[in-house]
Amino acid sequence: MIALSEFQRYLQSILDTSGEDAKREVSDRYIPTLAELPLQVQTAVSSQPNSQEQQNERREQFAVVEGLRKYAPDRVLLVGKPGSGKSTSLRRLLWEEARQCLEAIEQGKIEIPPIPILIELRGLKGSVLAAIQENLGWWLDLDEKTLKAFLRDRGLFLLLDGLNELPNEQAWQEFDKFRQVCATRFPPEDFVCAG
Numbered sequence: 001m002i003a004l005s006e007f008q009r010y011l012q013s014i015l016d017t018s019g020e021d022a023k024r025e026v027s028d029r030y031i032p033t034l035a036e037l038p039l040q041v042q043t044a045v046s047s048q049p050n051s052q053e054q055q056n057e058r059r060e061q062f063a064v065v066e067g068l069r070k071y072a073p074d075r076v077l078l079v080g081k082p083g084s085g086k087s088t089s090l091r092r093l094l095w096e097e098a099r100q101c102l103e104a105i106e107q108g109k110i111e112i113p114p115i116p117i118l119i120e121l122r123g124l125k126g127s128v129l130a131a132i133q134e135n136l137g138w139w140l141d142l143d144e145k146t147l148k149a150f151l152r153d154r155g156l157f158l159l160l161d162g163l164n165e166l167p168n169e170q171a172w173q174e175f176d177k178f179r180q181v182c183a184t185r186f187p188p189e190d191f192v193c194a195g
Helices: 004-015 020-029 064-074 086-106 128-136 144-152 169-185
Strands: 032-041 053-064 077-078 115-120 156-161 190-194
Touching: 004 086, 004 115, 053 064, 064 086, 064 190, 077 086, 086 115, 115 128, 128 144, 128 156, 128 169, 128 190
Parallel strands: 077 190, 115 156, 156 190
Antiparallel strands: 032 053
C-alpha cells in the first residue's frame, strides 16, 4: 500500500495551481455562496388505517463549501444553473482539503484527512477508476487494486464535476457502474458530485 506521505507532490500541485488566474480564483476570488440544503425527517406510520406517511422538511442554510463538507460522508449532489458556481465551489473545496491534508502530512500527524481528487466527468472516456488513476498518475503509480483499497478505506475524497455534462451513453453507463459499485461494495465514502 502506498503511504499517504507519497501524495505530497500531488497535493502541492493543487495548491500551486498551474495558472495564476486559476490560483487566484480558488484562493482569493472565491465568493462564498449560500445554498439551502433540505433535511428531511419522516414520521413513523401510525397503526390507524386512514393515516398517510407525512414528510416534514426543515431547511438549513450553509455556505456551499461548508455544506458540501458537512454532508460529503453521505454523498452529495450539488445542483444549480449553468454559471451558478458549482465547479468553482468544487475547486475551492479541493484546494481547502488539499491544504489540510498537506499540513497534516508535513506535521507528521497520524490521522490524515482523505486525499481530495477532482474528476471532470465531461471528458470521461473510460471508467471512473481509470480517470482517477490517470489524474493521480502524474505523481504516483496506483494500480487498480491499490486504488480500490483507498476507496474502500475512505482514503480518497472524490469530487466529481459535470455529471450533467457526461459526453455520451457509454460515459453514463461507466458512471452508473462506478456509483453502484461504491454503493454496494464499499462503505459510504466521501463523494461529492456537481451536476
